[in-house]
Amino acid sequence: xxxxxxxxxxxxxxxxxxxxxxxxxxxxxxxxxxxxxxxxxxxxxxxxxxxxxxxxxxxxxxxxxxxxxxxxxxxxxxxxxxxxxxxxxxxxxxxxxxxxxxxxxxxxxxxxxxxxxxxxxxxxxxxxxxxxxxxxxxx
Numbered sequence: 001x002x003x004x005x006x007x008x009x010x011x012x013x014x015x016x017x018x019x020x021x022x023x024x025x026x027x028x029x030x031x032x033x034x035x036x037x038x039x040x041x042x043x044x045x046x047x048x049x050x051x052x053x054x055x056x057x058x059x060x061x062x063x064x065x066x067x068x069x070x071x072x073x074x075x076x077x078x079x080x081x082x083x084x085x086x087x088x089x090x091x092x093x094x095x096x097x098x099x100x101x102x103x104x105x106x107x108x109x110x111x112x113x114x115x116x117x118x119x120x121x122x123x124x125x126x127x128x129x130x131x132x133x134x135x136x137x138x139x
Contacts (some may be wrong), residue, residue, distance in 0.1 A: 001026050003071045003079040005108070007122070009062040018124045020068065020108035026078050032056045033083050035107040037096055045089040047094035049107065062139035069119065082114045089114075101130025 006022040009015075036050045044051040060067045065116030072078055087093060090110060092102035105127035112119050121128040 001072075001073065001076050001080060003076040003083070004056065005068040005119075006057065006065045007068050007125075008059040010066040011061040016124060017126045019060050019104050020121055020125055021104065022079070022083050022108070022111065024083060025056065030056045032058075033086070035092075035096065035101070035102075035104040037064060037098070039094070039096070048096045049087060049093045068122070075115070075117070079111065079115050079117075082093070082111055085109065099126060101127030102128070103127035106130040 002025045004025060005020060006023055007018045010017045010019050019034070022033055024031045024033070030055045032050075032052050032054060034050055034053065035048045036053055037048070038089055039045065039047045042050040042053040045053075054060075057065055057072075082089075086107075090107060093101050094108060097103060103126070105125040108121050108125065109128040
């Protein structure tokens with residue numbers, strides 16, 4: 001299993017802002033997890049938090065996506081567990097604001113923070129610095 005962090009330029013303002021999401025890639029399936037600006041669009045959604053709204057590699061309307069980074073092994077397992085339980089623990093499933101957040105990039109940074117990874121989303125990830133309320137994940 002691997003976990004990918006992917007990004008793509010946002011339509012009309014891609015020179016200023018990008019959208020981040022996660023792909024969990026297993027031998028038998030791939031799942032895309034992200035926060036989207038419209039709630040309830042995918043078969044599996046929790047407010048704005050969407051699973052498999054699009055394919056893992058699809059862009060968001062302003063060109064192709066790119067791979068920001070990838071994790072394997074124990075880090076990937078930990079990230080996958082956090083992502084797959086995020087409907088119960090992410091504090092902003094039912095809230096969304098383009099600016100200053102919470103938005104897709106708030107979710108992206110929340111996952112990284114929960115995993116204790118020293119990785120920051122890029123400067124164009126508007127919403128990454130939105131104050132993140134902590135809802136502890138039970139292990």
